[in-house]
Structures are given as structure tokens and as C-alpha cells.
Amino acid sequence: MRIEPRKTVEIDVLEEDLFVGAYSTIKAKTGEAIIVKGNVEFERDCNILSSLRAYSISLENGGKINVQGDLIVEKSVRLEDGELLVSGRLEAEDVDVGKLVKAGNGLKCRSISVGGGLESGGDVDAENISVGGTMSVQGNVKGSRLGVGGTLTVKGLTELEKLEVGGVARINGGIIMDINVGGVFESAGKLVFERLNVGGVARLKVVD
Amino acid sequence: MGIKGTHVSVGGVLNVDGSMEVDEVRVGGTVEVKGFFKAKKVSVGGRLKVDENASVEDRLEVGGVVKIGGELKAGMVEAGGALEADACFADGVKVGGKVETRRGCRSKTFEIGRKGRVIGPVVAEYVKIGRDASVEDVYAGRLELLENSSARNVYAREAYLKHGCRVSGELLYVEKLELERLTQINSRKVEKLPEPPV
Numbered sequence: 001m002r003i004e005p006r007k008t009v010e011i012d013v014l015e016e017d018l019f020v021g022a023y024s025t026i027k028a029k030t031g032e033a034i035i036v037k038g039n040v041e042f043e044r045d046c047n048i049l050s051s052l053r054a055y056s057i058s059l060e061n062g063g064k065i066n067v068q069g070d071l072i073v074e075k076s077v078r079l080e081d082g083e084l085l086v087s088g089r090l091e092a093e094d095v096d097v098g099k100l101v102k103a104g105n106g107l108k109c110r111s112i113s114v115g116g117g118l119e120s121g122g123d124v125d126a127e128n129i130s131v132g133g134t135m136s137v138q139g140n141v142k143g144s145r146l147g148v149g150g151t152l153t154v155k156g157l158t159e160l161e162k163l164e165v166g167g168v169a170r171i172n173g174g175i176i177m178d179i180n181v182g183g184v185f186e187s188a189g190k191l192v193f194e195r196l197n198v199g200g201v202a203r204l205k206v207v208d
Numbered sequence: 209m210g211i212k213g214t215h216v217s218v219g220g221v222l223n224v225d226g227s228m229e230v231d232e233v234r235v236g237g238t239v240e241v242k243g244f245f246k247a248k249k250v251s252v253g254g255r256l257k258v259d260e261n262a263s264v265e266d267r268l269e270v271g272g273v274v275k276i277g278g279e280l281k282a283g284m285v286e287a288g289g290a291l292e293a294d295a296c297f298a299d300g301v302k303v304g305g306k307v308e309t310r311r312g313c314r315s316k317t318f319e320i321g322r323k324g325r326v327i328g329p330v331v332a333e334y335v336k337i338g339r340d341a342s343v344e345d346v347y348a349g350r351l352e353l354l355e356n357s358s359a360r361n362v363y364a365r366e367a368y369l370k371h372g373c374r375v376s377g378e379l380l381y382v383e384k385l386e387l388e389r390l391t392q393i394n395s396r397k398v399e400k401l402p403e404p405p406v
Contacts, residue, residue, distance in 0.1 A: 193213040202218045206210025206226025206243075 005043065014038070018054075020046050022063070032069065042079075051088060062098075070105070089122070106139055123156065141174075157189070173206075210243065227260070244278070262293075285315075295406060301332075312406035318348075331404040335364075345377075347404035363401040369393065 003009045005021035010029040014036045020026065022044035028034045033051035040054045044063035051069030059065065062081035070088035071077075077084065077092045083100040084090070090107040099116040101107075106122025113130045123139035129146045140156035147164045158174035165181045173189020179196045186203045196202065210226030220237045227243030236253045244260040252270045261278035268274065268282045276293040284300040285291065291303045295311040304321040307313060309328035318332035326343040333349040337357045344360045351364040356372035362379040369375075371388035379385070379395040380402070387393070 187211075191211050191213070194215065196213055196216045196218070198218045198220075198222075200219055201221045201223070202216070203223045204211045204225065204228070206224075 011036070017041070019043070022046075022061075025049060033072075297406075312404075314404070314406045322354075329405050331406055345405075347401070363404075365401070367395075 001014055001016060002019045003021050003024050003026065006023045007021065008025040010027055011034045012029040012031070015038070017038035018036050018040045020040065020042045025047040026034060027049035033053050034048065036052070036054040038055055040057040042057070042059045042063065042065055044061050046063070046065050048065070048067045051071070052067055053072045056075040057073055057077050059079040059082040064083040064085065065079060067086045067088070071086045071090050073092035075092070076094040077096065079097045081098045084097050085102045087104045089105040090101070090103040092109045095101065095109050095112040097114050101112070101114050102119045104121040106120055106124060108125040110126065111128040112118070112126050115132045117133045118131045118135045120137045120139065124137050124141045125143065127144045129143055131147070132149045134151045135148045135153070137154045137156065141154050141158045141160065143160055145162045146160050148169070149166045151167050152165050152169040152171070154171040156172060158171045158176055160176045162178045163169065163176050163180065167182060168184045169181045170186045173187050173191045175192045177194045179185065179193055181197070182199045184201045185196070185198045188205045190206060191204060211224055211228040212230070214231045216222065216230050216233045218235045222233070222235045222239045224241040227245070228241050229246040231247065232249045233239065233247050234251045238255045239252050239257070241258045245258040245262040248265040250256070250264050250268045254272045256270050257275045259277040262276045262280050264282040266283045268285045270287045272289040274285070274287045274291045278294050280293040280296045280298070282298040285296065285298045286302045288304045290306040290308070291301065292308045294309065296309055296313040296315070298315040300317040301307070301313060301315045302319045303324065305324055307320060307326045307328070312329040312331060314331040316332060317334045318330050319336040320326050320338055320341050320343065322338040322340060324338055324341040329345040329347065330343060331347040335346055335348040335350070336352045337343050337354060337359065339354045339356055341357045343358070346359055346362050346364065348364040349366070351362060351367045353359060353369045353373040355370040358374040358376065361377035362375055365382045366384040367379060367381050368386045369388065375393040379393050380398045381395065382398060382401060385395055
């Protein structure tokens with residue numbers, strides 16, 4: 001199915017691939033979610049006024065994909081030069097986004113790579129997380145490896161095998177086996193670790 | 209236990225607002241622990257400050273100052289500047305500048321550097337007081353007071369005092385006393401020395 005640019009289209013369940021033209025709006029015809037059993041390819045910016053379930057999604061050019069609900073993707077999300085804003089929950093196997101990912105209600109995936117910033121209003125559950133700039137999480141972080149080039153802020157608990165942050169990491173305690181921070185590392189809660197390596201300043205605070 | 213880990217390496221400052229238990233700590237600058245501190249091996253370039261008790265199983269090496277609010281228990285303690293604690297119990301203590309304890313310092317070996325100052329009693333099998341240094345009461349198996357150093361009271365099995373040393377109170381010894389010229393003291397050979405305070 002092909003949606004022409006700048007159109008608003010209602011979709012219920014689609015058994016084939018979907019191509020969405022630039023600056024289009026799509027929404028569920030009935031129910032809360034659009035279900036696409038094939039791939040969804042966006043030409044440029046797109047507003048999705050409901051949850052979206054798809055096999056995979058990709059963005060041809062740069063742009064912003066805005067989902068008013070959950071985004072549940074079976075395989076991959078590839079927005080190489082784009083932004084992904086999800087008001088609800090983001091779930092996928094692999095996520096690769098060039099600029100920004102916002103997940104209002106948390107995210108779960110096998111691996112996520114974001115060039116710019118990653119913001120999560122809930123928990124983050126991912127085996128491998130790589131963020132070039134800033135990562136901010138309101139909930140817990142659970143995974144294997146987390147790498148952030150700039151600044152990491154986690155309000156909940158962090159449970160990781162390896163944490164690498166180039167600049168500043170502020171967490172609220174947890175269990176992290178290997179911690180490497182170039183600049184400043186702050187933990188405001190009970191922290192269990194094996195290795196803590198900080199280039200500048202480490203502040204470890206315990207609130208009993 | 210608030211902070212628990214194995215290896216900690218920090219280039220600048222490590223600040224722990226609570227207690228900490230780790231195997232090895234290496235910090236280039238300053239370490240400050242608000243609770244108690246337990247480690248196997250510690251190396252700090254500048255200053256180590258612990259508000260409560262501290263226990264370092266193997267070696268505590270600090271370039272500057274060690275300041276422990278409670279009791280320090282350690283293997284070998286080496287501080288370039290000063291060591292302050294309520295009490296210190298260690299295998300060895302070697303400090304360049306000043307040692308200050310309220311209850312005392314007990315170790316197998318104790319050395320204070322040239323022009324150093326020791327406040328509080330020292331109890332050790334071997335005690336070496338550097339040139340021009342001063343110490344209060346010393347309870348030693350073997351005591352060496354180097355040139356121009358001074359002590360308040362000395363209770364030693366053997367004591368060797370270089371020239372210019374002063375003992376302002378009494379010097380009691382059991383086996384041997386060697387004095388170099390110009391050393392003036394009030395010494396007495398005894399059968400048994402008084403019990404040390406720590």
C-alpha cells in the first residue's frame with residue numbers, strides 16, 4: 001500500500017508493506033493500533049495518531065516519526081537521519097536512530113543505537129545500548145552493555161555488566177560489574193560493582 | 209553496607225557519602241568516606257579522610273595525609289605527610305611528618321621521619337625516630353632515637369640514642385642502653401617494663 005505525501009489515511013490491519021509519503025498522517029480505523037504485517041517505510045516526517053505494530057520500519061530521508069501511542073516492531077527500526085518520538089512504549093529487536101529517540105513509557109529491545117539523544121520516561125531494557133550524546137532515563141535500566149558519549153542520567157536502578165560514559169554519569173545505585181567514566185561519576189543509591197574506573201571525580205552517596 | 213565493589217580507580221577525587229567496602233582503591237587525589245571504610249589495598253596520592261573506623265588488610269599508601277575519625281587497623285601504613293586517628297593498630301607504620309593518635313599507635317615497626325612529630329603513645333617491637341623529630345611516650349622492643357631527636361618517656365628492652373637526643377622524663381630499659389656523646393638522660397635498668405596503654 002502507498003500513501004501519497006501530505007495525506008491523512010486510516011488503516012486497520014495491513015497484510016503487505018506500507019510506504020508512507022512525506023508529511024502524512026495515519027491513524028487506526030478501528031481499535032487503538034494500526035497493524036502492518038510487512039515493512040513500513042517513511043519518506044520523511046510522519047504523524048501516527050495511534051499505536052503502531054509492524055514487522056519493521058525505516059525512514060528513507062531525514063525526518064521525525066511521531067507515534068501517539070506504543071510502537072511495537074517485530075524486527076528493526078532504522079531511522080538513520082531521523083528522530084523517533086513515541087508517547088507510549090517502544091519495543092523492537094534492533095533500533096538504529098541517527099538523532100533522537102524519546103519513549104514516554106519506556107523501551108525494550110535487544111540493541112539500540114542512537115547518534116544523538118535517548119530519553120525514556122520509563123524503564124529501559126536492552127542488551128546493548130549505545131548513545132552518542134545524552135541519555136536520560138526516568139525509570140530503571142537493565143541490560144548488558146551501555147555506552148554513552150556524553151552524559152547519562154538514570155533516576156531508577158541500573159543493572160548492567162558494563163557501563164562506559166565519556167563525560168558525566170549520574171545514577172541512583174544498582175549493580176554494575178564494570179564502570180568506566182571519563183569525567184564525573186555520581187551514584188545516589190546503594191551500588192554494587194566489581195570495577196570502578198573514573199578519570200575525574202567519583203561521588204558515591206548512600207541513602208539508608 | 210552502602211558501596212561494595214572490587215577495584216576502584218579514580219584520577220581525581222573519590223567522595224563516598226556512606227560506608228564503603230572494596231578490595232583495591234587507587235586514587236590520584238583525595239578520598240573522603242563519611243562512614244566506615246574497609247579495603248584490602250589502598251593507594252591515594254593526596255589525602256584519605258574517613259569519618260568512622262577504617263580497615264585496610266594489606267597496604268595503605270598515602271602521599272599526603274591520612275585522617276581517620278575512629279580506629280585504623282591495617283597491614284603496612286605509609287604516609288608521606290601525616291597520620292591522624294583515634295587509635296592505630298598495624299603491622300608497620302612509616303610516616304614522614306606527623307603522627308597523632310588519641311589512644312595510641314601499636315604496630316610491629318614504627319618509623320617517623322626527619323623533623324617529624326608524634327603525639328600520643330607509640331607501642332612497637334621496633335621504633336625508629338628520625339633526626340630532629342619528637343615523640344611522647346614510647347614502648348618499644350628496640351628503640352632508635354636518631355640525632356637531636358627527643359622523647360618524653362621511653363620504656364624499651366633495648367634503646368640506642370644518637371648524640372644530641374633528649375628524654376625529658378624517664379628512660380627505663382631491660383637489656384641494653386647505648387648512648388652517644390652529649391646525650392643526657394635520666395635512665396634506669398629495670399627487670400620489667402610498665403604495661404603499654406594500647
